Amino acid sequence: MSTEARKPPPQIALKIRRVLGGKTGWNGIAVQFAFAAVLGWIAYEIVSNARANLENQHIAAGFGFLGNNAGFDVNQTLISYTGSDTFLRVFLVGLLNTLVVSVVGIVFATVIGFIVALCRLSPNWLLSRVGEIYVEIIRNLPVLFQILFWYLAVLAALPNPRQSISLLGIAFVSNRGLVIPRPIGESGFEVFVAVLALGIVASLALRIYARRALFQRGQMIRIWPYVLGLLFGLPLVTMLVSGLPFTFELPQLKGFNFAGGSRIIPEFVALTLALSTYTAAFIAEIVRAGILSVHSGQMEAGSSLGLSRGTTLRLVVVPQAMRVIVPPLTNQYLNLTKNSSLAVAIGYPDLVSVFAGTSLSQTGQAIEIIAMTMGVYLLISLITSAVMSVYGWRVSRSLGA
Amino acid sequence: MSDITSSSFVRQDLLNERPAPVKTTGFIGLVRTRLFNSPTNILLTIVGALLLWFTIIPSVKFLMVDAVWTGKDRTACLAENAGFAVGACWPYIQAKLPQLIYGFYPEAERWRVNLTLVLAVVLLLPLLIPRLPSKGLNAGLFFVAFPVVAFFLLHGGGIKGFGLSWTADLLQLFDDSIIGAGQALLSLGKTSAVAPLLWVVGNFIVLLGTAIYWLIFPLTWLRDQLQGTGQSVWADFAITAAIVSLIAFVLGGGVRTGGRALASSIATFVAIAIVIKLMGLDHGGLPIVQTNLWGGLLVTLVVSVTGIVTSLPIGIALALGRRSTIPLIRIFSIAFIEFWRGVPLITVLFFATYMLPLFLPGNFTVDGLVRALIGISLFTGAYQAENVRGGLAAIPRGQGEAAAALGLSWWKTTSLIVLPQALRHVIPNLVNSFISLFKDTSLVSIVALFDLLGSLRASFSDPKWSSPSTAFTGFAFAGIIYFIFCFGMSRYSLFVEHRLNAHRRN
Numbered sequence: 001m002s003t004e005a006r007k008p009p010p011q012i013a014l015k016i017r018r019v020l021g022g023k024t025g026w027n028g029i030a031v032q033f034a035f036a037a038v039l040g041w042i043a044y045e046i047v048s049n050a051r052a053n054l055e056n057q058h059i060a061a062g063f064g065f066l067g068n069n070a071g072f073d074v075n076q077t078l079i080s081y082t083g084s085d086t087f088l089r090v091f092l093v094g095l096l097n098t099l100v101v102s103v104v105g106i107v108f109a110t111v112i113g114f115i116v117a118l119c120r121l122s123p124n125w126l127l128s129r130v131g132e133i134y135v136e137i138i139r140n141l142p143v144l145f146q147i148l149f150w151y152l153a154v155l156a157a158l159p160n161p162r163q164s165i166s167l168l169g170i171a172f173v174s175n176r177g178l179v180i181p182r183p184i185g186e187s188g189f190e191v192f193v194a195v196l197a198l199g200i201v202a203s204l205a206l207r208i209y210a211r212r213a214l215f216q217r218g219q220m221i222r223i224w225p226y227v228l229g230l231l232f233g234l235p236l237v238t239m240l241v242s243g244l245p246f247t248f249e250l251p252q253l254k255g256f257n258f259a260g261g262s263r264i265i266p267e268f269v270a271l272t273l274a275l276s277t278y279t280a281a282f283i284a285e286i287v288r289a290g291i292l293s294v295h296s297g298q299m300e301a302g303s304s305l306g307l308s309r310g311t312t313l314r315l316v317v318v319p320q321a322m323r324v325i326v327p328p329l330t331n332q333y334l335n336l337t338k339n340s341s342l343a344v345a346i347g348y349p350d351l352v353s354v355f356a357g358t359s360l361s362q363t364g365q366a367i368e369i370i371a372m373t374m375g376v377y378l379l380i381s382l383i384t385s386a387v388m389s390v391y392g393w394r395v396s397r398s399l400g401a
Numbered sequence: 402m403s404d405i406t407s408s409s410f411v412r413q414d415l416l417n418e419r420p421a422p423v424k425t426t427g428f429i430g431l432v433r434t435r436l437f438n439s440p441t442n443i444l445l446t447i448v449g450a451l452l453l454w455f456t457i458i459p460s461v462k463f464l465m466v467d468a469v470w471t472g473k474d475r476t477a478c479l480a481e482n483a484g485f486a487v488g489a490c491w492p493y494i495q496a497k498l499p500q501l502i503y504g505f506y507p508e509a510e511r512w513r514v515n516l517t518l519v520l521a522v523v524l525l526l527p528l529l530i531p532r533l534p535s536k537g538l539n540a541g542l543f544f545v546a547f548p549v550v551a552f553f554l555l556h557g558g559g560i561k562g563f564g565l566s567w568t569a570d571l572l573q574l575f576d577d578s579i580i581g582a583g584q585a586l587l588s589l590g591k592t593s594a595v596a597p598l599l600w601v602v603g604n605f606i607v608l609l610g611t612a613i614y615w616l617i618f619p620l621t622w623l624r625d626q627l628q629g630t631g632q633s634v635w636a637d638f639a640i641t642a643a644i645v646s647l648i649a650f651v652l653g654g655g656v657r658t659g660g661r662a663l664a665s666s667i668a669t670f671v672a673i674a675i676v677i678k679l680m681g682l683d684h685g686g687l688p689i690v691q692t693n694l695w696g697g698l699l700v701t702l703v704v705s706v707t708g709i710v711t712s713l714p715i716g717i718a719l720a721l722g723r724r725s726t727i728p729l730i731r732i733f734s735i736a737f738i739e740f741w742r743g744v745p746l747i748t749v750l751f752f753a754t755y756m757l758p759l760f761l762p763g764n765f766t767v768d769g770l771v772r773a774l775i776g777i778s779l780f781t782g783a784y785q786a787e788n789v790r791g792g793l794a795a796i797p798r799g800q801g802e803a804a805a806a807l808g809l810s811w812w813k814t815t816s817l818i819v820l821p822q823a824l825r826h827v828i829p830n831l832v833n834s835f836i837s838l839f840k841d842t843s844l845v846s847i848v849a850l851f852d853l854l855g856s857l858r859a860s861f862s863d864p865k866w867s868s869p870s871t872a873f874t875g876f877a878f879a880g881i882i883y884f885i886f887c888f889g890m891s892r893y894s895l896f897v898e899h900r901l902n903a904h905r906r907n
Binding site: 012018019023024028031032034035039044045048049050052053054058122123124126127129130136137139140141142143144145148149153155156157169224338339341342344345356360366367368373374376378381382 | 431435436442445446448449450453578582583585726727728729730733739741742743744745746748751752755756758759760761762793835836840841842844846847856858861869870872873876880883884887888891
């Protein structure tokens with residue numbers, strides 16, 4: 001005869017206390033009330049002061065100004081924009097410019113960063129010292145200093161368009177920016193793009209098939225000749241059949257400036273240069289730390305299995321290093337995006353410069369404009385950190401399995 | 402047993418000497434093993450040498466060989482006058498040096514800036530050398546006393562009252578705003594749907610305000626009496642010193658053990674009295690220099706030191722708040738930290754410059770430098786909070802539990818057991834944050850403050866010195882200054898890290 005264990009009492013009051021006040025119980029609830037009262041009081045003061053100040057300065061609160069005409073020009077736009085467009089359009093133009101400079105900067109920073117990291121890890125003494133000097137110098141100078149250095153010293157010292165430096169006769173560097181040929185679509189353009197897309201999809205499928213064959217049947221399939229054929233041969237054949245997909249419009253020197261081609265403004269060049277070289281120094285340190293974090297026994301184990309040095313790196317070391325590298329790397333990408341706001345110092349028309357700078361001084365809507373600008377950056381970083389936490393969860397799950 | 406030498410398998414003659422092994426140490430060894438040991442490496446060495454050749458040689462040539470060292474204005478730095486391709490134009494730096502260091506700080510008052518810098522160095526150096534004793538006193542002097550003294554030295558001006566008047570003023574301000582909020586609620590209650598509730602709450606708050614008014618009445622009365630006398634500062638000082646020393650004596654344990662607390666309190670007040678007397682704060686102090694005259698390296702250092710000093714307490718408070726079990730405080734800390742970490746510093750500075758004045762009462766203006774300082778403190782505070790949180794997470798739970806078992810309260814556990822260990826753990830991270838703060842101070846030049854970079858940029862537009870090499874010279878000079886500070890700090894952080902990890906080395 002056994003007696004059933006009694007159920008524990010529900011203790012509802014205790015549970016509520018725990019939820020509301022944490023470990024400290026009723027004291028915690030009291031502290032929260034006092035804290036909420038202080039916060040509420042500060043919020044009340046801010047709102048009432050802001051309202052009174054805005055009334056004094058005759059500024060109408062609210063987002064109505066976004067529909068007004070901006071009335072100023074922007075010297076680099078990705079979407080069509082004229083001075084008679086609205087402030088909302090200015091916001092979009094600035095946002096797109098910020099994104100463009102960030103993406104280009106991220107690509108260059110990653111490439112330079114990996115190269116410098118490889119230099120630092122190289123067994124060659126001189127090359128690793130060169131990498132070290134690069135990292136130390138770049139990391140210890142403010143990024144704004146570097147942006148201004150490229151813009152005010154280096155790019156300003158370039159010759160004017162008439163004496164511009166010619167790069168193989170197709171691109172020209174001068175103090176008015178970089179002029180490059182502009183591609184113009186011809187009749188065969190659609191077919192070309194379609195075939196190229198087909199080639200990419202087919203090579204991806206091939207790769208998946210090859211991996212499956214390797215993992216399931218242990219069969220090595222050499223796919224690179226096929227991939228090469230799909231990615232380059234097929235478009236080449238199409239080009240021969242249906243004519244050139246696009247031609248380049250070469251820039252010509254006419255009078256004091258260039259006609260034709262597309263011009264990349266010097267602000268963009270300076271900003272991209274400074275941001276990518278600056279962030280590259282940090283990326284190099286992250287990559288180096290990631291690769292060093294893989295135990296040297298892994299490399300030795302790979303070579304004792306008969307894998308070559310390159311294969312060991314590719315299949316054994318790098319996948320393990322990536323786990324360490326990726327989270328701080330995303331952080332650096334985020335930093336680069338945030339640092340792109342320094343464009344305001346040299347007048348590159350990014351979000352902060354055209355929206356929080358020019359639009360703010362024209363409308364005086366400080367609260368709305370700064371809140372919108374901060375919101376954009378906050379959104380970008382919150383999305384990134386959400387993605388990163390999913391990534392971290394997946395990595396820890398795969399490690400536990 | 403035959404003679405061993407006669408055995409056929411034993412070698413009869415000596416081997417030839419083998420050549421000495423290839424040397425792998427020293428310069429020759431280095432060259433052999435790490436520069437020229439394989440064709441790829443030889444190629445890489447040549448690439449590296451070329452890279453150095455095309456960067457180092459032109460830099461040295463620009464900075465030293467081709468440089469112009471003396472001159473009166475731009476004509477000295479023009480190629481046609483010098484007769485060669487001109488490198489750095491050092492006379493330009495010489496002419497602009499005062500502006501780059503002091504900004505427009507009046508020339509007669511510059512000794513104050515120098516004195517502040519000397520004081521900072523004298524207080525900071527012993528703090529950085531781990532061997533020297535009495536770190537607590539030193540840190541207190543640097544983080545609390547020095548900023549106050551530096552403010553009166555750099556800005557000038559005196560004080561009208563002391564602790565008692567300030568406390569009375571602060572309490573009165575607080576009380577006034579409580580009564581104001583209550584009355585606002587009452588007036589709101591006339592039109593609202595929940596009028597009775599608002600009326601009750603409003604009346605309660607007004608009643609509370611009135612009660613506080615009578616509670617602090619002795620203080621305000623005493624302050625008004627003191628303001629009437631001629632020596633208000635010294636009378637106020639004496640009363641404050643007496644009250645604070647008495648409280649320290651009682652809290653320190655009364656007659657039995659309070660002597661120590663009393664002695665240190667009295668010593669502190671004597672030191673404060675000496676400072677007040679020396680600087681003449683009781684009768685106006687030094688002449689006031691408005692912050693819009695400050696500039697150059699002075700502003701860079703003021704902004705970074707203020708950021709360092711204020712961000713640490715903010716960071717510690719936020720980190721503790723984020724680990725608190727009280728929901729509202731935890732949520733607030735998380736939101737605060739993530740907000741400031743998610744936005745770029747430049748938008749924070751825009752916020753502080755354009756939005757903050759709107760949030761303050763109309764008659765209340767804040768100095769431009771102070772606005773930037775507030776923004777930078779909040780921004781850096783959020784970053785320091787994450788550093789401190791890392792340190793707090795590294796402390797084993799057993800430490801806190803042992804303290805709780807000894808009967809220590811939360812405050813004592815945190816301040817005596819957990820925080821000292823946690824902060825020691827994260828000194829390298831804190832120093833790294835200081836480095837990025839120091840670099841980020843250059844951003845204040847965008848909101849119309851003339852720090853080192855801002856002054857440099859302003860000096861470029863001087864037609865007296867405009868020459869092709871002016872910009873490069875200026876950037877070289879400022880770059881060297883920034884590099885020295887940041888590199889020094891990063892080496893120090895490495896040194897501390899090395900020291901902290903001493904037990905882990907083998």
